[in-house]
Amino acid sequence: MRHIISLLMANEAGALSRVSGLFSARGYNIESLTVAPTEDATLSRMTIVTSGSDEVIEQINKQLNKLVDVVSVMDLSDGDHIERELMLVKVRAEGADREELKRMSDIFRGRVIDVSDKTYTIELTGAGSKLDSFLQAIDRKLILETVRTGASGIGRGERILKI
Amino acid sequence: MELTGAEITIRCLQEEGVEYVFGYPGGAVLFIYDELFKQETVKHVLVRHEQAAVHAADGYARSTDKVGVALVTSGPGVTNAVTGIATAYMDSIPMVVISGQVPTSFIGEDAFQEVDAVGITRPCVKHNFLVKDVKDLASTLKKAFYLAKSGRPGPVLVDIPKDVSNTKTAFEYPSTVNIRSYHPQVAGDANLIKQAAQMLLEAKRPMVYAGGGVILSDAAKQLTDLVRLIDAPCTNTLMGLGGYPASDKQFVGMLGMHGTYEANMGMQNCDVLLAVGARFDDRVIGNVAHFNSVPRKIIHLDIDPASISKRVKVDVPLVGDVANVLGELIKVLKSSKQKPDAAAHKDWWKQIDEWRGANSLVYKNSSELIKPQFVIETLHKITRGDAYVASDVGQHQMWAAQYYKFDQPRRWINSGGLGTMGFGLPAAMGVQLAHPDATVACVTGEGSIQMNIQELSTCKQFNLPIKIIALNNRYLGMVRQWQEFFHGNRYSQSYMDALPDFVKVAEAYGHVGILVEKPSDVEGALQEAFARKDELVFLDFRTDSTENVYPMVPGGRGLSEVILAEDL
Numbered sequence: 056m057r058h059i060i061s062l063l064m065a066n067e068a069g070a071l072s073r074v075s076g077l078f079s080a081r082g083y084n085i086e087s088l089t090v091a092p093t094e095d096a097t098l099s100r101m102t103i104v105t106s107g108s109d110e111v112i113e114q115i116n117k118q119l120n121k122l123v124d125v126v127s128v129m130d131l132s133d134g135d136h137i138e139r140e141l142m143l144v145k146v147r148a149e150g151a152d153r154e155e156l157k158r159m160s161d162i163f164r165g166r167v168i169d170v171s172d173k174t175y176t177i178e179l180t181g182a183g184s185k186l187d188s189f190l191q192a193i194d195r196k197l198i199l200e201t202v203r204t205g206a207s208g209i210g211r212g213e214r215i216l217k218i
Numbered sequence: 219m220e221l222t223g224a225e226i227t228i229r230c231l232q233e234e235g236v237e238y239v240f241g242y243p244g245g246a247v248l249f250i251y252d253e254l255f256k257q258e259t260v261k262h263v264l265v266r267h268e269q270a271a272v273h274a275a276d277g278y279a280r281s282t283d284k285v286g287v288a289l290v291t292s293g294p295g296v297t298n299a300v301t302g303i304a305t306a307y308m309d310s311i312p313m314v315v316i317s318g319q320v321p322t323s324f325i326g327e328d329a330f331q332e333v334d335a336v337g338i339t340r341p342c343v344k345h346n347f348l349v350k351d352v353k354d355l356a357s358t359l360k361k362a363f364y365l366a367k368s369g370r371p372g373p374v375l376v377d378i379p380k381d382v383s384n385t386k387t388a389f390e391y392p393s394t395v396n397i398r399s400y401h402p403q404v405a406g407d408a409n410l411i412k413q414a415a416q417m418l419l420e421a422k423r424p425m426v427y428a429g430g431g432v433i434l435s436d437a438a439k440q441l442t443d444l445v446r447l448i449d450a451p452c453t454n455t456l457m458g459l460g461g462y463p464a465s466d467k468q469f470v471g472m473l474g475m476h477g478t479y480e481a482n483m484g485m486q487n488c489d490v491l492l493a494v495g496a497r498f499d500d501r502v503i504g505n506v507a508h509f510n511s512v513p514r515k516i517i518h519l520d521i522d523p524a525s526i527s528k529r530v531k532v533d534v535p536l537v538g539d540v541a542n543v544l545g546e547l548i549k550v551l552k553s554s555k556q557k558p559d560a561a562a563h564k565d566w567w568k569q570i571d572e573w574r575g576a577n578s579l580v581y582k583n584s585s586e587l588i589k590p591q592f593v594i595e596t597l598h599k600i601t602r603g604d605a606y607v608a609s610d611v612g613q614h615q616m617w618a619a620q621y622y623k624f625d626q627p628r629r630w631i632n633s634g635g636l637g638t639m640g641f642g643l644p645a646a647m648g649v650q651l652a653h654p655d656a657t658v659a660c661v662t663g664e665g666s667i668q669m670n671i672q673e674l675s676t677c678k679q680f681n682l683p684i685k686i687i688a689l690n691n692r693y694l695g696m697v698r699q700w701q702e703f704f705h706g707n708r709y710s711q712s713y714m715d716a717l718p719d720f721v722k723v724a725e726a727y728g729h730v731g732i733l734v735e736k737p738s739d740v741e742g743a744l745q746e747a748f749a750r751k752d753e754l755v756f757l758d759f760r761t762d763s764t765e766n767v768y769p770m771v772p773g774g775r776g777l778s779e780v781i782l783a784e785d786l
């Protein structure tokens with residue numbers, strides 16, 4: 056099953072490689088991994104999307120907790136949470152396609168953030184599945200480039216990950 | 219007062235009460251060696267290969283309750299140390315390894331003798347640090363010692379660039395450590411302890427399976443008390459030997475691939491299993507599905523939550539320090555009105571005794587060929603079971619584990635998790651330094667001993683009167699055994715040709731060597747060797763070259779699917 060795991064870790068050199076090394080050494084899947092500093096500069100927050108049986112997910116949580124740099128771990132999928140991913144898509148936008156692409160972008164609540172004679176760059180956020188749908192909805196031949204951040208997640212309401 | 223990084227390093231070692239540093243110098247650690255030279259509190263043991271420095275620090279740690287310390291230079295110094303670090307990691311041995319690094323301004327430039335020490339060791343350390351600023355050095359070393367020893371112990375590497383060891387800063391050794399992300403759980407959960415106690419009292423066929431965690435936590439006494447209290451048979455893993463007295467009637471021997479029949483059958487057929495400081499690894503429980511195919515309740519006590527329910531689902535997880543939680547468990551059991559089910563236990567012990575009757579460790583002694591088992595039994599006799607026994611890896615290791623009956627913890631020193639050939643001799647050096655007056659034996663094979671034989675030189679320099687018990691079967695015996703069983707007797711590269719004359723080798727290094735070729739000479743040779751209290755004696759026993767280790771649970775099979783010597 057797919058799980059989305061959030062963790063806070065010391066913002067130290069090498070901390071990221073400890074996490075990614077753990078996943079590769081133990082053969083766990085990583086679908087995506089995002090990391091950036093938090094409002095407390097000594098901490099980074101990471102979101103990892105992974106999949107595995109309940110036993111594997113339990114081990115992933117325990118092994119992450121065992122890393123000395125990791126301050127706290129939460130499996131967001133254990134409860135209500137929100138998940139967002141950012142995607143930038145550069146598309147060939149000429150002639151009639153220009154209008155159509157703009158329309159599709161609006162339907163998906165995207166924004167055109169860069170325009171040239173021949174291209175648009177569209178920004179989209181949402182759950183990963185929404186981004187997938189957008190890519191399926193537009194003409195594949197028009198896609199020049201896509202870049203996605205991978206999911207970031209946060210618990211709903213009072214579900215808070217802190218030290 | 220301001221001190222250089224090198225001075226700080228030594229001061230920190232002094233503050234930690236470090237007695238010995240095992241190491242090898244080189245460019246990146248020259249300033250540190252210079253400071254070592256200027257003082258006498260911390261003694262340095264110059265090994266002949268960095269792998270041996272780490273194994274020696276490891277042997278020192280295993281035989282005491284202290285942190286072992288090794289010091290190596292950058293580049294090849296660190297890479298040579300990696301096998302030793304991984305060995306310590308697999309067996310959770312508290313250790314601090316200090317490595318030199320190229321100057322900070324050179325890092326990343328493929329400088330002479332630069333390797334990414336933190337990167338290379340990351341998967342085989344509990345934690346590691348690169349100290350980029352001398353201001354962080356003292357606190358980092360403090361953390362390193364604390365991490366190495368607390369919680370589930372393990373090796374910690376501190377990589378110190380050369381310029382950091384030569385830069386000055388104010389020195390103050392922190393009195394406490396606080397790592398906000400690290401809080402090992404020591405005490406157990408009271409409710410779960412109660413549940414465990416109840417389960418143990420209700421057991422009809424209880425079994426205790428205890429591993430290296432008992433040794434690391436110094437919990438042998440608590441384990442013994444508990445086992446007696448609940449009237450259960452007790453087995454030890456390879457790492458746990460000595461955690462429960464082997465001569466006690468409730469002991470059923472080692473379990474696992476080469477465990478006794480009664481231990482493995484007990485594991486398979488018990489109704490309540492208490493696992494203590496052990497991790498259900500593949501060499502211990504064999505095939506997981508087979509192990510799980512019979513119902514039993516499992517209580518698992520370990521300091522590392524990640525060890526619990528990793529390979530086998532458990533019913534009552536007890537996370538905490540083994541000695542502490544066993545102490546609590548004993549209290550609860552003693553205060554309970556309920557007593558173990560005597561009638562059921564009587565049947566259970568009857569069953570255990572029947573399995574014991576299989577006599578799974580029996581071997582046919584010979585008047586022509588020296589049987590390796592006989593050498594170990596005689597070693598036990600001559601040393602009155604009171605020696606520290608460091609072992610290498612192979613058949614000899616299994617025979618030592620099976621036939622040297624360890625009654626005390628920290629006496630059996632072996633590489634269980636990584637299975638590192640070459641561990642024995644350097645580990646024995648660490649043991650002998652820690653216990654200068656004790657009897658220290660190194661049980662080895664002619665293959666393993668050659669992996670770190672250069673340490674005979676270190677032994678000479680530091681007057682370490684280790685007794686090397688080489689079971690020389692002219693084969694990489696354990697490999698040969700597997701080839702005999704599973705590869706149609708094709709002995710691919712397992713014959714040890716062109717062996718040196720070990721007696722001469724020993725003599726060349728300034729030691730005593732004795733060649734033993736006849737069973738009737740075994741006891742006399744051992745007596746002579748151990749009588750030479752102040753000398754290292756290398757005993758070259760020419761043993762039966764085709765002897766196998768029994769019983770054996772072949773890899774991938776279940777614990778009850780065992781091959782006994784008499785089956786063949």
Ligand SMILES: Cc1ncc(C[n+]2csc(CCOP(=O)(O)OP(=O)(O)O)c2C)c(N)n1
Pocket residue numbers: 610611612613614615637638639640662663664665666667689691693694695696697
């Ligand atoms: C460094 C290392 N290389 C290879 C092995 C694989 N191995 C395990 S036991 C063994 C044979 C050991 O031979 P020896 O030391 O002569 O002992 P014996 O089995 O004959 O008692 C080998 C090669 C190992 N454990 N460690």
